[in-house]
Amino acid sequence: MADGILPGLVKGMATTARSLTRHAHTAEYPDVSPALPSRSRGVIALTEENCTSCMLCARECPDWCIYIDSHKEEVAPTTPGGRARQRNVLDRFAIDFSLCMYCGICIEVCPFDALHWSPEFEYAELDIRDLLHEKDRLGAWMATVPPPVALDPGSAEPAEVAAAAKPARGAGATAGAATARPARVRPARAAAPAAATPADPPAPDPSHAQETKTLPVTPPTSEQTQVLPTTPPSPPPATPTGTPPGTPPATPTTTSPEQEGRE
Amino acid sequence: MSPWLEAVVRAVAVLAAFLTLPLLIGQTEHKVMAHMQGRLGPMYAGGFHGWAQLVADGVKFVQKEDIVPARADRWVFRLAPAVALIPYLVALSVIPLSPTIVAATVDASVLLVLAVIGVGIIGTLMAGWASANKYSLLGGMRAAAQLVSYELPMVLSVASVALAAGTLSIIGIAEAWSPWWLLWQAPGAFVFLVAALAELQRPPFDMPVADSEIVFGPYTEYSGLRFAFFLLAEYAGIVVMSLLFAVLFLGGWAGPLEPWLGWVWTLLKGFAVAVLMIWLRVSWPRMREDQLQRLAWVWLVPIALLQLALTAVGVVMTA
Numbered sequence: 001m002a003d004g005i006l007p008g009l010v011k012g013m014a015t016t017a018r019s020l021t022r023h024a025h026t027a028e029y030p031d032v033s034p035a036l037p038s039r040s041r042g043v044i045a046l047t048e049e050n051c052t053s054c055m056l057c058a059r060e061c062p063d064w065c066i067y068i069d070s071h072k073e074e075v076a077p078t079t080p081g082g083r084a085r086q087r088n089v090l091d092r093f094a095i096d097f098s099l100c101m102y103c104g105i106c107i108e109v110c111p112f113d114a115l116h117w118s119p120e121f122e123y124a125e126l127d128i129r130d131l132l133h134e135k136d137r138l139g140a141w142m143a144t145v146p147p148p149v150a151l152d153p154g155s156a157e158p159a160e161v162a163a164a165a166k167p168a169r170g171a172g173a174t175a176g177a178a179t180a181r182p183a184r185v186r187p188a189r190a191a192a193p194a195a196a197t198p199a200d201p202p203a204p205d206p207s208h209a210q211e212t213k214t215l216p217v218t219p220p221t222s223e224q225t226q227v228l229p230t231t232p233p234s235p236p237p238a239t240p241t242g243t244p245p246g247t248p249p250a251t252p253t254t255t256s257p258e259q260e261g262r263e
Numbered sequence: 264m265s266p267w268l269e270a271v272v273r274a275v276a277v278l279a280a281f282l283t284l285p286l287l288i289g290q291t292e293h294k295v296m297a298h299m300q301g302r303l304g305p306m307y308a309g310g311f312h313g314w315a316q317l318v319a320d321g322v323k324f325v326q327k328e329d330i331v332p333a334r335a336d337r338w339v340f341r342l343a344p345a346v347a348l349i350p351y352l353v354a355l356s357v358i359p360l361s362p363t364i365v366a367a368t369v370d371a372s373v374l375l376v377l378a379v380i381g382v383g384i385i386g387t388l389m390a391g392w393a394s395a396n397k398y399s400l401l402g403g404m405r406a407a408a409q410l411v412s413y414e415l416p417m418v419l420s421v422a423s424v425a426l427a428a429g430t431l432s433i434i435g436i437a438e439a440w441s442p443w444w445l446l447w448q449a450p451g452a453f454v455f456l457v458a459a460l461a462e463l464q465r466p467p468f469d470m471p472v473a474d475s476e477i478v479f480g481p482y483t484e485y486s487g488l489r490f491a492f493f494l495l496a497e498y499a500g501i502v503v504m505s506l507l508f509a510v511l512f513l514g515g516w517a518g519p520l521e522p523w524l525g526w527v528w529t530l531l532k533g534f535a536v537a538v539l540m541i542w543l544r545v546s547w548p549r550m551r552e553d554q555l556q557r558l559a560w561v562w563l564v565p566i567a568l569l570q571l572a573l574t575a576v577g578v579v580m581t582a
C-alpha cells in the first residue's frame with residue numbers, strides 16, 4: 001500500500017468529526033428568513049405618486065417589460081383668469097417579472113424616485129403569466145423598501161441635504177446668484193444641442209446626402225467641420241454623420257405618453 | 264406461561280426489535296451524516312428534528328408501484344428481498360442483550376449467526392441475477408465475490424474468540440470475556456469490523472451498489488416495498504453486526520452498575536459500533552474492486568490467521 005493511506009484515513013475521520021461538532025451551514029429558509037445584504041435586488045417597487053408617466057423607464061428597459069398607460073387631465077386654473085394646465089395621470093403601471101432581468105436600469109433612470117429596489121423575493125407563481133404585476137402590487141412592495149444605506153464616513157453630503165443647508169435665496173444678492181448660476185447654466189447648455197439638432201438636418205441634407213453615404217464611419221474630416229461652423233465643436237459632427245437623415249433626432253423633450261403606445 | 268404463548272411473545276419481541284432498531288440506526292445515520300457534512304438532515308417529519316423521517320419514507324415506499332421488469336425472472340425477483348431480509352431476523356433472535364434477555368437460546372449460536380448472515384448475500388445475488396439488467400448482474404457478482412472474500416476472515420476472527428472462550432455459544436463467549444481481551448483480541452476485532460462492513464456492503468466497501476458505476480447494483484430494478492426491504496436488510500445487518508461485535512469483542516453486558524442493567528450496556532456498545540460504521544461511511548471513499556479483494560486476501564486473512572495462532576498460544580499458556 002502506498003504511504004500516507006493510514007494518515008489519510010485518520011485525517012478523513014478527524015475532518016468529519018470536527019464538522020460534526022460545528023454548526024451546520026444549512027440556511028433554514030422557510031423558517032428563518034435570510035439576512036439579505038442591503039441593496040438586495042428582490043423586486044421593483046413603485047411609488048405611484050412620484051410617477052409622472054414620463055416613460056423613461058419603459059423606454060430604457062432592455063426587454064420591454066414595463067407597461068405604462070396614462071392620459072392627460074385638464075387642471076382648472078387655480079387663480080381666476082389663469083391658464084388651465086395639463087398633467088399626466090397614470091392609468092396603468094405594470095412590470096412583467098417573467099421578462100424582467102433585474103438590471104435595475106429603470107430604477108437608475110427614473111428622475112423622480114418612483115421606482116425602488118425592494119429585498120422582497122417571495123413572489124413566485126405557479127403560472128408564468130401571473131408574474132405580470134400591476135401598480136397596486138408594485139405599490140404594496142414599497143413598504144418593504146429599506147431606508148437608504150448610510151453614506152461612507154467622510155463622503156460628500158447628499159445633494160438634498162446640501163441644498164437645504166444653503167442659505168435661502170432671498171438672503172443675499174451674491175449668495176442667490178451663486179446658487180442660481182448652475183441651475184441657469186445647465187438648461188442653457190442642454191438647450192444648445194437640442195436647438196441645434198433640429199436645425200441641422202435641413203441645412204446639410206441636400207448637399208451632404210451623398211457624403212453621408214460614402215463616409216458613414218470615418219471620423220469627421222476638416223471639411224465637414226468647416227461646413228458647420230456655427231455648431232459647437234464636440235457633439236454636432238457626430239450627429240449628422242452618425243444618424244441616418246430620415247430618423248428624428250432623439251431629444252428628451254419630444255416624448256409624450258400618448259405617442260408611446262403599448263407594444 | 265404455556266410454551267406456545269412464550270414462543271409467540273419472544274417472536275413478537277424480536278420482530279419489534281427488528282423493525283425499530285434499524286430505523287433507529289437509519290435515523291442516526293441521517294442526522295450524524297448530515298452534521299458531519301455540515302448539513303442538518305431531516306428536520307420536518309414528525310416535528311422534532313425530523314424524527315419520523317424514516318416512517319414517512321416507509322409510507323412513501325408502500326404507496327409506490329411494485330414494478331417487475333418484463334424480462335425479469337419473476338419468482339426469483341420477488342423472492343429476493345425476503346431472502347435478503349429474513350436471515351438478519353433469524354440472526355437477531357439468537358443475539359443476546361444479556362444472559363437472560365435473548366429470544367432463542369442456541370448452543371452453537373455463533374455458528375448459526377455466521378451461517379445465516381451468509382445466506383443474506385444470496386438475496387442480493389438473486390436480485391442481481393433476476394433483474395435482467397446488466398448493472399444488476401454486475402452488482403450481484405461483485406456482492407458474491409465480496410462475500411467469498413470476506414466471509415473467511417470474519418469466520419476466522421470469530422473462531423478466535425470462540426477458541427479463547429472455549430465455547431460456540433455467544434452467551435458463553437460474552438461470559439468468558441474479560442477486559443484483557445480488548446488487547447488480546449484486538450487484531451481479530453479489527454478484522455471482524457472490516458469484514459462486517461464488507462459483508463454489509465457499506466462504504467467504503469459498497470462496490471456492489473456503486474452508484475457512479477452501476478446505478479444501484481442489484482437493487483436497480485426494484486421499487487416500492489421490495490426496495491424498502493433491501494434497505495431494511497442493510498440496516499438490520501448493521502444492527503446485527505454491531506450487536507455481534509459488542510457481544511463478542513466488547514464484552515456485551517459487562518459493565519459497571521447493576522448487573523440487571525447489562526442489556527443497556529449491550530445496546531450502548533452496539534450503538535457505538537453502529538455510529539462508528541456510519542462515521543467510516545462519511546469519511547472514506549469507496550474502494551476499487553481490486554483494492555477490495557486485495558485487502559481481504561493480502562491483509563485480513565493473514566491477520567486473522569495470526570490472531571488465531573495468538574489466541575491458541577494464549578489459551579494454551581493460561582490453561
